[in-house]
Amino acid sequence: MTPVPSVEERQGREIAHYRSVAAQDTEAILGWQSPAGRARADRRGRLFVGRGRIASGARVLELGCGTGEFTRRVAPSGARVVALDLSGDLLVKARAKLDGAARFVRGNAHVLPFADASFDVVYGCSILHHLDVGVALREVRRVLRPGGRLVFSEPNLVNPQVLLMFKIAALKFHYGGSPDEMAFTRRAIRRVLGAIGFSRFSVTHFDFVHPAIPGALLPVVEPLLERLERVPFVRALSGSMLIHAER
DSSP, X not given: OOOOOOHHHHHHHHHHHHHHHHTSOHHHHHTOSSXXXXXXXXXHHHHHHHHTTOOTTOEXXXXXXXXXXXXXXXXXXXXXEEEEEXXXXXXXXXXXXXXXXXXXXXXXXXBOSSOTTXXXXXXXXSOGGGSXXXXXXXXXXXXEEEEEEEEEEEEBTTSHHHHHHHHOHHHHHHTTOOXXXXXXXXXXXXXXXXXHTOSEEEEEEEOOOOTTSOGGGHHHHHHHHHHHTTSTTGGGGOSEEEEEEEO
């Protein structure tokens, strides 16, 4: 039986993996550079601001900011954004892209370097499944003020492509995945949120848009795919989940 890697070993592998990713065309590898990829990122940015009720002057923390793709979509709200990532290599790119728009911090999401009740909102895209989710969300709850909100977008393990990508190592490598990351289901994350003490939370299936859809087809295809999010049973196969909770 293969031994389970320690948290420290996993973090070391994450740092090494994203050092390699940072040395390449990062956004292309992660799927955010194509026309459909940019549309998906734009929608997530709007959801973070809207569901988080992020307004000018709000104290906001982004977990797993990477190269700042979502930081730059939230910063125009006027919020005071602190963007955290474990990878110093990705943060170099983020600072170059967004100098002055946010405060970038290298840190560990399992032990956040912030005082209790420091933030009004914590958000992030595709970061929780890289972490020990329970440990990370306890830290998120700690740094949120009473009434504060979290908003995360995460891959949905029930989606057929996501399932294959996370179960087949070659596919995970092809799509830029790190060795130890693992997506989860709606039921699993709801169970964690309840156990940690979030009394008000929701997990919504969304996003059937694939990054490979040609840009010329997006105006026609995107509205049709959004309708699938409202179809019972079908929506459970969406590519992503939007996680929202209040402290």
